[in-house]
Amino acid sequence: xxxxxxxxxxxxxxxxxxxxxxxxxxxxxxxxxxxxxxxxxxxxxxxxxxxxxxxxxxxxxxxxxxxxxxxxxxxxxxxxxxxxxxxxxxxxxxxxxxxxxxxxxxxxxxxxxxxxxxxxxxxxxxxxxxxxxxxxxxxxxxxxxxxxxxxxxxxxxxxxxxxxxxxxxxxxxxxxxxxxxxxxxxxxxxxxxxxxxxxxxxxxxxxxxxxxxxxxxxxxxxxxxxxxxxxxxxxxxxxxxxxxxxxxxxxxxxxxxxxxxxxxxxxxxxxxxxxxxxxx
Amino acid sequence: xxxxxxxxxxxxxxxxxxxxxxxxxxxxxxxxxxxxxxxxxxxxxxxxxxxxxxxxxxxxxxxxxxxxxxxxxxxxxxxxxxxxxxxxxxxxxxxxxxxxxxxxxxxxxxxxxxxxxxxxxxxxxxxxxxxxxxxxxxxxxxxxxxxxxxxxxxxxxxxxxxxxxxxxxxxxxxxxxxxxxxxxxxxxxxxxxxxxxxxxxxxxxxxxxxxxxxxxxxxxxxxxxxxxxxxxxxxxxxxxxxxxxxxxxxxxxxxxxxxxxxxxxxxxxxxxx
Numbered sequence: 308x309x310x311x312x313x314x315x316x317x318x319x320x321x322x323x324x325x326x327x328x329x330x331x332x333x334x335x336x337x338x339x340x341x342x343x344x345x346x347x348x349x350x351x352x353x354x355x356x357x358x359x360x361x362x363x364x365x366x367x368x369x370x371x372x373x374x375x376x377x378x379x380x381x382x383x384x385x386x387x388x389x390x391x392x393x394x395x396x397x398x399x400x401x402x403x404x405x406x407x408x409x410x411x412x413x414x415x416x417x418x419x420x421x422x423x424x425x426x427x428x429x430x431x432x433x434x435x436x437x438x439x440x441x442x443x444x445x446x447x448x449x450x451x452x453x454x455x456x457x458x459x460x461x462x463x464x465x466x467x468x469x470x471x472x473x474x475x476x477x478x479x480x481x482x483x484x485x486x487x488x489x490x491x492x493x494x495x496x497x498x499x500x501x502x503x504x505x506x507x508x509x510x511x512x513x514x515x516x517x518x519x520x521x522x523x524x525x526x527x528x529x530x531x532x533x534x535x536x537x538x539x540x541x542x543x544x545x546x547x548x549x550x551x552x553x554x555x556x557x558x559x560x561x562x563x564x565x566x567x568x569x570x571x572x573x574x575x576x577x578x579x580x581x582x583x584x585x586x587x
Numbered sequence: 588x589x590x591x592x593x594x595x596x597x598x599x600x601x602x603x604x605x606x607x608x609x610x611x612x613x614x615x616x617x618x619x620x621x622x623x624x625x626x627x628x629x630x631x632x633x634x635x636x637x638x639x640x641x642x643x644x645x646x647x648x649x650x651x652x653x654x655x656x657x658x659x660x661x662x663x664x665x666x667x668x669x670x671x672x673x674x675x676x677x678x679x680x681x682x683x684x685x686x687x688x689x690x691x692x693x694x695x696x697x698x699x700x701x702x703x704x705x706x707x708x709x710x711x712x713x714x715x716x717x718x719x720x721x722x723x724x725x726x727x728x729x730x731x732x733x734x735x736x737x738x739x740x741x742x743x744x745x746x747x748x749x750x751x752x753x754x755x756x757x758x759x760x761x762x763x764x765x766x767x768x769x770x771x772x773x774x775x776x777x778x779x780x781x782x783x784x785x786x787x788x789x790x791x792x793x794x795x796x797x798x799x800x801x802x803x804x805x806x807x808x809x810x811x812x813x814x815x816x817x818x819x820x821x822x823x824x825x826x827x828x829x830x831x832x833x834x835x836x837x838x839x840x841x842x843x844x845x846x847x848x849x850x851x852x853x854x855x856x857x858x859x860x
Contacts, residue, residue, distance in 0.1 A: 477678070479644050480670065480676060483644065483666075484666060484693045485663055486693050501680070
């Protein structure tokens with residue numbers, strides 16, 4: 308209840324800032340020494356919020372379906388791609404982390420490349436991967452691969468850290484029980500890694516959304532919200548509110564993914580909830 | 588059968604490198620069945636190393652370690668001992684009961700057997716009402732008791748303890764000492780107990796093994812025979828005499844028969860840590 312109130316309050320503040328700037332801001336933007344330091348506040352660059360909301364209700368094209376349905380459908384399509392990318396990325400990240408924990412050599416040899424992988428610009432990579440679409444996998448799967456490429460990284464790094472987190476005495480204890488590598492992994496390392504895994508998964512969720520949206524744009528995949536943003540932004544001069552409806556959809560998509568990921572956490576982190584200490 | 592036999596064991600860490608350390612040099616130790624032996628000595632004397640060798644957490648450079656008549660590695664694989672460290676080291680995501688069940692799980696006991704045995708062990712350390720709690724909800728002393736229950740869960744013939752009460756306050760420590768003695772008597776467990784508290788070693792042990800540092804070796808082995816192991820025992824002259832004897836052995840002065848005078852001075856400073 309209280310949390311819902313804070314969420315509403317946050318929305319209200321954001322809306323007030325947007326509309327407030329439109330009231331006081333220079334419609335041509337504030338330019339200082341030839342550099343624009345504040346954006347234009349005219350209706351073309353920053354349409355009123357109610358214009359955007361009202362645009363959601365009107366048809367996309369004359370006689371077509373309302374925009375909100377189109378955006379929602381595109382978001383669902385992208386959500387599917389994101390989910391596939393997230394699952395692939397998380398699995399790959401987990402496997403890499405386990406391999407790196409198991410073999411020092413792998414950690415030394417692989418970790419630099421794991422980090423390097425994220426410095427390669429996505430837009431440079433996407434066209435390469437795009438060629439796979441339609442030959443070895445359907446076009447949407449290519450976008451999932453791009454999403455997975457971004458999502459695996461936080462999981463691999465966070466999970467490695469988590470798997471290495473148990474204390475020496477915990478590891479010695481497992482050794483004293485004659486538990487081998489696998490049972491130590493299952494009984495000690497995995498559970499210890501959970502507090503590291505969940506923040507990593509949340510990052511991976513966000514990265515998968517970005518990967519899916521950017522992947523759709525750079526591979527030219529139709530049907531998703533990324534494509535919609537590109538299409539609508541071409542009409543930005545005549546219909547500025549329209550592109551904002553698509554961006555609103557993308558933002559909501561991110562929130563939904565973040566929410567779904569944090570739902571994973573609830574059943575597994577029960578022991579973290581109560582902290583009252585009994586003394587005897 | 589003898590519980591533990593350590594014969595001519597030497598342990599050198601980082602052998603052949605510049606940071607080579609001789610942790611133990613030519614150590615012989617025997618622990619009889621049902622005997623309570625304390626290892627005491629200054630930091631770096633290798634007492635924890637010796638314990639880890641018995642537990643087969645590390646391997647000796649030379650010499651052999653035998654636990655319950657078999658090699659230390661085989662004994663570890665058969666869970667022939669239970670171990671407890673200075674940090675309770677409980678798994679925070681498991682309830683108290685499930686922590687005690689852990690060694691039983693790894694032994695492949697059925698769910699019902701595990702639960703029954705773990706509950707029995709918790710009753711032994713007086714924590715049966717806290718089975719469903721998580722470790723973070725317990726005080727340090729309670730956590731240590733859970734760790735002891737966990738070490739005893741497989742009902743091992745041998746209990747290895749590395750300063751298990753080191754992080755506790757004096758009151759809790761004394762209560763747990765009495766509890767531990769009761770448990771060992773009830774279960775007839777042999778115990779090797781590492782400590783750097785003289786009073787703790789004397790109160791608990793049948794024998795105190797004194798070690799010295801650089802290189803780690805055994806310098807004295809003092810049999811303790813107190814009239815009783817309770818509060819009266821803590822006040823008895825025999826207790827203070829033995830404290831003096833252990834202290835002298837630690838200082839390296841020859842352990843002569845203690846004079847009444849020296850036992851008085853020991854009484855003045857019982858907290859001989």
